[in-house]
Amino acid sequence: MAFVRLACLTILIIAGSAYADSLVNGSDNPIAGPVVNPQTNPKTDANPVVRFHAWGGSAQVNSYLKWVADRVERKHGIALKHVKLADTSDAVSRVLAEKAADNLHNGSVDLIWINGENFAAMKKNALLAKGWVGDIANFALTNPDSNSAMVTDFGEPTLGMEAPWGKASMVFYYRKSHFDSYNKPVPQTIHALLQFSQQQPGRFTYPVVTDYLGISFIKYAAIALNSSNQSLFYKPVTQNALEKITPSLWTYLDALHPTMWRNGEYMVRQASQLQRLIGSGELSLAFSFTAAEIPSAVERFDLPRDVRTFAMSDGSLANVHFIGLTFNSPNQAAAKTVVNFLLSPKAQAKKQRLQVWGDDTVLDTNLLSPSQKSMFETQQSHPSALDKSQSTPLYAEPHASWTDALRQAWEERYGARY
Amino acid sequence: MSNFNSQSTPRSRPQSKPLSKPLYKNRNRSLAQGHFNRIAVCAKWLLLCLLIIPVAAGVIGVFLPAMGYFPAIGANQFDFRVFAALFDVAGIHTMMWLSLFTGVVATVIAALFAFVLLSVFYRSQMLSRLQIVLSPFLVLPHAGAAIALVFLLSPSGFFARLFTFNSSAIASANEGVFLFDSYGISIILALVLKETPFVLLMAISVMSQPLIREKINGYFKAGTALGYSPIAIFFKLVLPIVFPQIRLPLLAVLVFAVSNVEIPLILGPNDPSTLAVAVLHWFNHIDLSMRLQASSAAVVQVGIAVFAIIVMLAVEKGFTFYGKKWLQRGKRHVTDKAISAIAYLLLIAYVVLVVSAIYTLVAFSFAKQWTFPNIIPADVTMVHWNTVLDAVLTPLSNTVLLGVSVSFSALVLVLLTLESEPLNTGKTRASLLLPTALFLPLLVPGVAFLYGLVWFQQLILKDAVWFHVYVAHMVYVIPYVYLSLAVAYRKFDNRYVMVALSLGKSPMGVFFLVKLPLLIGPILVAFALGLAISFSQYLPTLLTTGGAISTVTTEAVALAAGSSARLSAAYVVIQAVMPLCGFGLAWWLSNILFKPSTTKISTNKSSTGKSVRSV
Structure with a gap:
């Protein structure tokens, strides 16, 4: 369900139409600014904060991200803050405004959930960090060499600016x-x-x-x-x-x-x-x-x-959606840790569960160990659901x-x- | 009082000659009376403004872009290129033909059906039962009726299930000739279903007006004495009296039929669709330059409506011409048996449709698995209703809030307007304008003026969404409330007023203490009608709010295209129940508030006042 909305949203954004969704409550308005003052939050801080700007219109996605925040806090001591967007382009224009104002190191957006037109816009304006995706250990599990959908976003090569997060395929x-x-x-x-x-x-x-x-x-x-x-x-x-x-x-x-x-x-x-x-x-x-x-x-x-x-x-x-890392994020290392966790078999398997979100994994299950693979298989219980153990070729x-x-x-x- | 003229001398005090009492006392009364009169006249002008300004503004707002003037996208030259482009659109002529054809045919059939039903039942006890049978389709919004028809007529629908006896059969895919057909038969069917009860009710309310009723009774006696059959009397003597009175409502039905969006959207063809659906699509197009094409199409839509009216009047002329010859031949019987047969068949068809629609919709809203060709669901569940009730709260409260405020203010304005009529005996400009203004919103297609209205609303008070949707609803609610109350006012025995006035009550006192209590039944019915009309508005709500305020009807149309037949069914049930609640409440309240049978009204001034207060 979440993805239907996301896909609609993507289409709306592509269309350049302003999609003002009242689903997102005002307190999470991105204009309200970051919770943490970037000056007091250098990388070396014991508890770095990563601000993940992501569409917040789906209860399922929101509760999944809450679970992610719990995990990275416990495991890596990172405070992940989900900034719930009504319209992803709000965050894009925010980063653009920061660049225009010469804010090159202390941006208020660390990670951003994008694809399609928004990615094209960020790429064109060089708003994303380049080549960082190669540093993500779990990225290799997406089998990017033989799976071009993982490195192409609506026909635009990603150039390592964004990591695949999930996909919907026909x-x-x-x-x-x-x-x-x-x-x-x-x-x-x-x-x-x-x-x-x-x-x-x-x-x-x-x-x-x-x-x-x-x-x-x-x-x-x-x-x-x-x-x-x-x-x-x-x-x-x-x-x-x-x-x-x-x-x-x-x-x-x-x-x-x-x-x-x-x-x-x-x-x-x-x-x-x-x-x-x-x-x-x-x-x-x-x-x-x-x-x-x-x-x-x-x-x-x-x-x-x-x-x-x-x-x-x-x-x-296949329609892959990605996570981008902004060029001016003050917390790049912590943000990469978060992305690595999001791409971990465990997080991906959880996301794919129908009860959680039902968003397809971007990992190539053939590259996983048998025990990792089993995490994806255990949920294959509903007779009407897609058998995900079969991998089919994807058209980007x-x-x-x-x-x-x-x-x-x-x-x-x-x-x-x- | 009779010289009072609201336009030229708004400050002049009315002279109350008939009530000349001691001077000081009289002055107080005439002051109060002046206030009341002034308020009533103001209300009348406000009502006129509410009817005329939005429609006029809307038409201008559509006409300008159609002529190529739309500054928002840099178009500011007047020419006919937009129209030329419109007529280059593939299938445009089919769209226009489809709109005209479905609208005219449906209206003619609905009128004929209504007359056939009336001719057979107009002097029988069945008439009230007939009204009960027809009422579900009368109060159900057009969108709901169309959705219900899809549930019944689709190849996997209820009727197909009834006539499929092989339990392992697969629903047919292509045999539902009635839905989405390119001739528009499905649209005609849905429109006829919806409009026949409306035309019938209009005719009944005309026929029950005291003067007309007396006339009809006289004609009936004369006709019977001359050996005419009751059905022949209806067509030869009664209909010629009744028809001129329902011509305007009938034309309003016609305009709605050629230009409505809900029905063709839900069960009409899309290769191509009717023009109104295309207008909707073009106006909502992401590409703003499509607005020009949409506006020109909306202007063409007005042209189609005008043409349809001409066709309808020509049809009427034809009937009158041949009717006269037919009348002169003096046959005492028409094809009586055939007409009764048709009337009974219609009645049976309505009963079958109403019963199966209610069953199918209610059953679907509770159904677990319900595969073709089973007639009953495998099991029932509350899961769909739980989902609906979770989601419906906001649309429902929006609908009720909007409906109550719109209907109540329309009621107040209409009452005051009606009240201003006897106070101003001379023909004022306002009272001459009124009949035309009342039908203005009904005679200008909604798709034509609503978009223009939205354009103006974007310029003025952009964020006052509630105000805009309120105005748009008022435009549609006022005419119905007025028409429904005017009948009651005409039936009202004015001697009560005269007696009360002669006993020294001020007009305001008479209004509150005599008229309101006596008219409480019709007033509550008019209020309920206003609610029902407001509840059913789809396009006005959608356009003026831009989707920001959802109502039960906008949700239902959205869900009609949604993936769940069960949720859609539940919404139609809500759509049907809401106006019924309104009418039920009206009936119940009018029984509680005022019962002429238990409260004897004496013409004595003090007891008139007390009897109302004490009830």
Whole structure:
């Protein structure tokens, strides 16, 4: 659930819209300033304070960070203060203001939870410390060499300015009873999906492209259908690149649309309606960006018990969120210690638990020791939850400029659907 | 008193000729009376301002950007390029056609249905029962009715479940022809369902006005004597009297039908949608330059509404033209049996819809697993209601606070306005303006003027969100409260007032001690109606608050698209229960506060006063 909100937030931020959320109470207003006076808080202090500026709109995230604060206090003697933001861009502009005011060493923000547009802005203005991520021992566990999503943030190379913290990847879910009665295997690739939809018309659909899940499906299809041209997606979009990508995408969608729910004439306006149609049994197959929401919806009876979750074997679009360290943080060493703890198998396993947050780990579980691995496996209990022991290839989010380009091209071809 | 003119000589004291008593005593009374009169006239002007200014400001605020003037994004040249761009948008003509088609067809069908029902039941005991059957769809906000229809009609909905006998069947995916169809049939269905009770009620309230009732009774006797059947009498003699009286409300229904957002948003097509939905989408677009296109589309929406009115009047003319010929032929029977059959079928359809909607929504709000094609849920739980009750407290208190304050102030203003009418016997400018002003907010499509209104609100008192939403609600609540109370005022036997005045009560005294107690029933009903109208406002609330103040209805529309059918059902139940509580409270209070059957009102001055105080 938390990630749905986060993803929406990200989208809003990308859109440059001011997202004033009243969820965050006034006393935590970042403008109120740091609790600790930086002058009296040098690194050598017995009890360094790390101020973690993070969106505070989710009770689950907040209580998880409370647990983290308890742990680092006990283990490393670091006082972690979660500054709850209504809008991450508030903190970004704060750091920018500090830089403009020549405050180069005593910034009020140590760590910041970002991705996408905010990272691009901080990178452009050199507001983040560079190359520090390599110092984090646990960062190696994310397998950054073979997993480019850990070092790329919406197409922007991270250059060691931010450490991956968690991820959401696109998962598919289906009604087992339906597939049993069709006597068909569940589609595992983009091509198998089309075949399935042709054989069982009306059982799959995706939301309109103004919805973030709708455009995410288009991105997934575009990348999966253009495996030879994947590198194009990680550079700013050009007319040439778009023309290379779209033919196979249009061929695919032209074939898919007539086979979709209501013959593709009506497409749902919001991603949430997909879940509802799976629940009512009109659809057999749908997808989500929040694997954790599937079992919890089953627990709330919104989805029937025969729902199963899986990831496409040809890759799933992943949306990684990161922790940045500001260039003017007075407590860099302590902040790195905190990040190392956040990337520890223990903290990551806790975060991934459905009851805690349900946010996917960024660690490559194949690199973990059997005992560490078991921490991630013990929670695999719900039959409807994603089996996380299987690791699937991830597609990093294309460069941010692709979102608008693909949406516009889609609307030109298939009509803007309001 | 009769010479009193509020505009030219606001300070002049009314001369109270009929009440000439000892001079010093008279002066006090005439002072008080002057105050009351002045307050009443002020209230009337305030009411007019509340109706006219927001709508006018809103229309201007939409018209300027449509003409290319929108300084916030650096557009300040007047031209028609925005309109040219609008008509280049793919599917724009389909959108316009869809809006016009669904609105006109739904209104015509709703009117016909209402007349058919009336023609069969207008002189029978069934009429009151009919009103009970129709009332759930009358008080349920449009959004709630549309959501309820989705629950019933979708391929996995209640009706599909009823007619699926294979217990291992999978819900069909493509066979629900009624939902999201590109012809807009689902929109028409929902509108007809909602508007038929409204038209019917309007007609009934017209027919129950004393003068019209007498006329109808006379015509009925004459018609019966000449051998006309009751149904023929209704269509040939009664309807021609009633129709002109409900023409304006019917046109208001029409304008709402062509321009409403909730129903097409919930069950309409989106390839393309109706124009109103597109307007909403464009106004909410992140790209501010889309505001220009949205504004021009809103202006086009006004054009569509005007065109729809013309079409409707033409339809009426056609009916009148052929009606006259039909009348001259003098047939004593119309297709009586067919009409009764239709009326009974309609009645049955409504009963089935109401009962299944109530069952489905209530059952869903308590359901654990409830897979297709089971007709009852596997088990029940309080988990959804707990979630809803946790979350609904703020929207609920916002809704009630807003509804009570809006409805109460509308009631006060309307009462004072009505009171100012008999005091000023001459036609003042205000009383000439009033009938037009009352229908102004109902005849200008909401999507057209609300956005313009929001623009002005951004310029003036940007942060006074509650004030803005209050004004927007007042605009919609006042006409209904006025229409509902005006009927009661017209029915009121003015001899009570005359007697009280002749016994020396001041107009204020008469108002508080005679009229209010006697009219307490209609007044409370008008208050409840105001509450219901305020509760149901979706677009005005959403736009003027920018989402900062959530109400039950805005939450319900948001949840209609949400992932949980169960929470959505629970919200519709709340939406239905709230106005019913209002009307129930009105009925109960009017019984408690004043019962003419137990309290004998004598025309004696002192006992009139006492009887009210003592109850």
